Amino acid sequence: GKSKEIQKLREKIDRIDEKIINLISERKKVVSKLGKLKKQSGIPILDRKREEMVLRQAKKTARRKKVDPSLVEKILKLLIKDARKSQK
Numbered sequence: 505g506k507s508k509e510i511q512k513l514r515e516k517i518d519r520i521d522e523k524i525i526n527l528i529s530e531r532k533k534v535v536s537k538l539g540k541l542k543k544q545s546g547i548p549i550l551d552r553k554r555e556e557m558v559l560r561q562a563k564k565t566a567r568r569k570k571v572d573p574s575l576v577e578k579i580l581k582l583l584i585k586d587a588r589k590s591q592k
Contacts (some may be wrong), residue, residue, distance in 0.1 A: 558580065
């Protein structure tokens with residue numbers, strides 16, 4: 505019945521959440537490599553133009569996928585803030 509369907513949907517959400525966490529982990533590894541490469545090359549860690557471009561592109565993708573662009577922007581700003589910390 506309904507409670508079985510609810511349970512199935514909750515399990516699906518749990519699997520999606522796990523995928524999101526795995527992607528965040530993968531992103532952090534790539535960010536770390538990028539930070540090391542920037543340091544070795546003497547390139548500044550902070551790149552506001554790149555950050556703005558990433559946010560613009562993400563909001564465009566969000567609109568295309570019918571997702572609230574401001575939600576996507578908030579999530580990405582958190583990821584960018586975290587990336588800055590880990591690249592220092």
